[in-house]
């Protein structure tokens with residue numbers, strides 16, 4: 001066939017997973033090619049982690065100026081030019097994308113643009129060109145789930161793709177009001193951001209509380225209360241049954257308790273989860289098996305059922321206890337490339353995967369929740385301590401939140417930590433490192449912590465195993 005190119009590794013996708021794999025293959029002296037139908041770099045840099053964190057921090061600047069925590073500081077109103085703010089976000093993304101993605105391709109690591117599909121188990125086709133690989137990596141990521149709601153196809157709605165750049169769905173105008181369907185991490189980050197920019201925000205969550213799955217119940221309750229205090233309307237047990245357009249507005253039909261009602265807003269954002277992109281690549285032609293949620297099935301070495309085809313990142317969903325997050329995908333990519341070309345197989349290990357939701361205060365977790373620890377057969381010791389007991393939180397007048405430690409009652413090994421609090425996303429790394437080395441409750445107490453830091457929250461919650469943490473002097477054990 002005339003238009004055919006051969007590579008050691010053909011990668012479907014060009015996100016963080018794909019880049020890590022391509023670079024690793026290159027280090028191993030192999031040729032690799034990625035394929036991309038949207039923007040090079042994938043979700044994280046273009047429409048996920050980076051743009052969201054850029055705008056969330058800008059919204060925090062506005063909020064903190066409006067609500068100084070210290071008596072003696074006068075609230076100030078910062079002007080907002082939303083278009084200009086979005087433009088600077090795009091400039092940051094363009095710079096980052098160039099430096100960390102585009103400039104890394106070339107030579108034996110290339111990219112082909114267009115929609116990719118399998119032709120057979122060794123070949124894919126992109127824009128009429130056939131790419132054949134000795135090994136193949138599926139790293140096509142995920143996309144927003146669209147729930148089955150009556151009328152959704154007939155109304156304009158946003159997804160997290162509103163954060164994108166160089167694509168038509170980017171949001172350039174701040175809505176006056178927005179309804180956000182879903183109460184997971186993307187909903188939480190974006191709802192607080194929109195509220196702080198000045199929009200009226202309503203979150204509709206069909207479960208009893210926010211972050212209903214995979215988090216300690218306290219976490220969702222705590223952040224829900226903080227959100228309400230900022231003027232975000234949080235409606236739980238609220239199932240959306242229909243949507244319709246009314247002039248320029250969207251009207252959402254709800255069922256909650258035994259009542260039905262309607263809500264109206266200028267915009268609606270659907271944030272009800274993400275679906276692996278395994279369904280538009282003619283995967284059946286490769287023979288690769290897919291699970292019931294669309295996740296590509298892999299073993300702990302990231303191999304699919306077809307020996308020379310591997311998969312990693314968002315597209316494997318929760319296979320191997322994975323999480324949809326950039327560092328997980330990047331690690332997967334490196335491991336997959338290594339395993340593709342080496343006999344020394346490396347297994348993925350997701351026992352310790354720290355996660356952060358970039359709300360204010362941040363939510364950070366690692367390891368098991370109490371429920372998960374009990375389900376795994378542990379006799380559980382768990383303790384929750386308020387941020388009120390953390391000296392730094394008091395000193396800087398930000399005592400919002402809590403920390404919970406989950407440990408095995410007999411061995412005292414720490415199995416999980418959940419924190420809602422200032423800098424929780426930084427603090428969680430101490431817990432993660434400790435858990436990596438299978439630390440016990442006592443280890444968190446023995447280790448000297450800098451005073452006064454938010455990381456002391458870990459030591460204080462560990463101390464609560466033995467005594468009342470409300471009766472400690474400063475730094476005392």
Ligand SMILES: Cc1cc2nc3c(=O)[nH]c(=O)nc-3n(C[C@H](O)[C@H](O)[C@H](O)COP(=O)(O)OP(=O)(O)OC[C@H]3O[C@@H](n4cnc5c(N)ncnc54)[C@H](O)[C@@H]3O)c2cc1C
Pocket residue numbers: 012013014015016017018035036037038039041042043044045047048049050052053114115116117139140141142160163186277280281312313314315324325326327329
């Ligand atoms: C709003 C938001 C905020 C987030 N914030 C964070 C965060 O703060 N921290 C964090 O760790 N994670 C965050 N994430 C998750 C993170 O972005 C993803 O886990 C990560 O980007 C997944 O990387 P990936 O390489 O597996 O997939 P992707 O980055 O999605 O890459 C897959 C690529 O494949 C392309 N593709 C798919 N199908 C085809 C096809 N048939 N043909 C050609 N190309 C195709 C897609 O266009 C895409 O570019 C966030 C996600 C979102 C949506």
